[in-house]
Amino acid sequence: MATLAEHINQLAAAALAAHGLVLVHARLSGGTASGRGKQTLDVMAEMPDGTSPTLEACTQAARTLSAQLDVADIFKSPYTLEVGSAGLERPLTKPDDYVRFVGKQAKITLHRPLPNPSGKGVLGSAVGTITQPTATGITLILKDGGDLFTVRHDQIHHAHLSPSAEELRELMKTATAKSSARAESETTDTHN
Numbered sequence: 197m198a199t200l201a202e203h204i205n206q207l208a209a210a211a212l213a214a215h216g217l218v219l220v221h222a223r224l225s226g227g228t229a230s231g232r233g234k235q236t237l238d239v240m241a242e243m244p245d246g247t248s249p250t251l252e253a254c255t256q257a258a259r260t261l262s263a264q265l266d267v268a269d270i271f272k273s274p275y276t277l278e279v280g281s282a283g284l285e286r287p288l289t290k291p292d293d294y295v296r297f298v299g300k301q302a303k304i305t306l307h308r309p310l311p312n313p314s315g316k317g318v319l320g321s322a323v324g325t326i327t328q329p330t331a332t333g334i335t336l337i338l339k340d341g342g343d344l345f346t347v348r349h350d351q352i353h354h355a356h357l358s359p360s361a362e363e364l365r366e367l368m369k370t371a372t373a374k375s376s377a378r379a380e381s382e383t384t385d386t387h388n
């Protein structure tokens with residue numbers, strides 16, 4: 197029998213797929229073990245090509261998922277459903293994510309600290325550039341010091357992309373160029 201988290205992930209993946217979206221991560225938070233207090237279901241989605249979904253696609257997927265959750269009678273009290281883009285700090289939840297984002301900066305938090313490759317103490321978390329992903333683990337080039345830090349997937353508590361200052365500048369430059377092009381197009385359209 198599926199756990200609550202597995203059931204929610206199955207429903208979320210199906211609802212998103214019906215609107216051309218892919219599930220990145222679904223997380224339930226808030227409330228208590230006895231079912232008291234308002235819970236929030238945060239569903240992160242992306243397009244099949246990895247780009248951010250439109251607001252309209254997220255809204256439609258949220259309506260579909262809400263109906264499916266009501267039919268499945270998962271929540272016994274009021275809850276909040278949020279469906280949106282995974283964003284810049286996209287969670288890395290499976291080995292394929294690390295392959296897809298080779299060369300990008302990520303932050304990983306470990307279940308238990310591991311020896312620092314520099315020989316100085318231990319690391320409970322690390323920020324570095326993803327390199328050499330395998331089916332069993334990854335290697336990061338650490339942001340602080342440039343040492344190689346290899347960790348197995350089962351040692352990672354959670355991980356997410358952590359854009360570098362350079363990546364953020366590039367994203368801002370691209371967004372500004374798109375905004376300028378859109379404004380220029382609108383100005384041209386109004387004068388014709």
